[in-house]
Amino acid sequence: MTTMITGGTVVSATGATLADVLIEGEKIVAVLSPGSSIAQAAKDSAEVIDATGKYVIPGGVDVHTHMELPTSGTQSSDTFESGTIAAAWGGTTTIVDFPTQSYGRNVRECLDEWHAKAEGNCAIDYGFHMILGDVNDASLAEMDNLVDEGISSFKLFMAYPGVLMSDDRQILQAMQQCAENGALVMMHAENGIAIDLLAEQAVARGETAPVNHGLVRRHELESEATHRAIKLAKVGEAPLYIVHLSASGALEEVARARHDGANVFAETCPQYLYLSLEEHLGAEGFEGAKYVCSTPLRSSHEHHHADLWKGLRANDLSVVSTDHCPFCFKDQKELGAEDFRAIPNGIGGVEHRIDLIYQGVLAGEISLPRWVELCATTPARMFGMYPQKGSISPGADADIVLYDPEASWTISVDNHHMNMDYSAYEGFEIQGKVDTVLSRGNVIVSNDTFHGASSHGKYIKRSLSQYLV
Secondary structure: OEEEEEOOEEEEOOEEEEOEEEEEOOEEEEEEOOOOHHHHHHHHHOEEEEOOOOEEEEOEEEEEEOOOOEEOOEEOOOOHHHHHHHHHHOOEEEEEEOOEEOOOOOHHHHHHHHHHHHOOOOOOEEEEOEEEOOOOHHHHHHHHHHHHOOOOEEEEEOOOOOOOEOOHHHHHHHHHHHHHHOOEEEEEOOOHHHHHHHHHHHHHOOOOOOHHHHHHOOHHHHHHHHHHHHHHHHHHOOOEEEOOOOOHHHHHHHHHHHHOOOOEEEEEOHHHHHOOHHHHHOOOOOHHHHHOOOOOOOOOOOOHHHHHHHHHHHOOOOEEOOOEOOOOOOOOHHHHOOOHHHOOOOEOOOOOHHHHHHHHHHOOOOOHHHHHHHHHHHHHHHOOOOOOOOOOOOOOEOOEEEEEEEEEEEOOOOOOOOOOOOOOOOOOEEEEEEEEEEEOOEEEEEOOEEOOOOOOOOEOOOOOOOOOO
């Protein structure tokens, strides 16, 4: 089937221009000047989508999601089906999720479980990173095999002792392995030993409310772990990507390393740009449990929010992901009603990333091309999917979003599509709205209706990062 998107402003990471986009089957075959003879001829035989007054952008690429993740005696509330449908509604057409190896388990066995969960159950395309929760000789050897299978990034934890945390020896071993096979090390950078001590002390004092989750996970413990991870990566001669960076001090560590020429990168998430410890995590009663995530929300009395936006402008923060790890308030977040340590960690946001970061364009925090770069192009390049993903160019997958900058609406649990009984962004007024979404040439969202299928999504075999030198 031939499709022509006409009349819109095509926005890429390098600029914006009026152009028509010609699609044949699942691929983009041409980006044409409006009114050109080729464009006019193509319209005669194509199904035409009118994008007048709209931005035409690459489908969003969210490289940090956790669908169906077992944790804290429950599992994240979005299945691959519900989570990818919600992502599609929000203009995201590719996710990269995290199969998780826990202590004592085989990497391959854990990966096979995630393939079984996702295959035939994704409305959009998907790939995998691999969490290594037990770094040993067998898992180190398996890393090379996974790179060959398109899993070219591995996540380690400096937090959650006894569950997922790797010590410095294990981290260095994994980094050395990645230095050999070309994979990217992703790091959850918090000092878990110190955090657990502070949490024990808080509970002993009777401080069990949700806000204490943020108070014990101090920003100094994020910046210390970030510094340590960077130094270990230097010794191991491996590239490093810090996930869900939330604090000014940690950003300073990343910026310093990047300015020194290191292969160090970082992402942040919308929750760290818009939500705060005082207003949200510290909400009255148990309401703050809705905002428990790790790294935690930071204080609005300090300058974390402003510094993160600056980091996005300066490219010391390269990517905006969501760390989408949703839980319902009832029966899930409530597991920690007596002790904040038992609250499942995570916020749902896969549906709202494109809209929330666009508000930064309107506020003058970032440019229009930078919006596309952060939400689509750089994540695709960073994780070995470009130009198949993150690009409106001949040969790329026809993953395209028509975005209406004139629309306005309000985020609410009543209109989102994630499997959650609340919204972390309830009442946020949004200027701009996803109008139409194409995944590999198929219209999956239009006219406020989902037209896709949960079996549409394909597994993406990723190559190595294009940012490594």
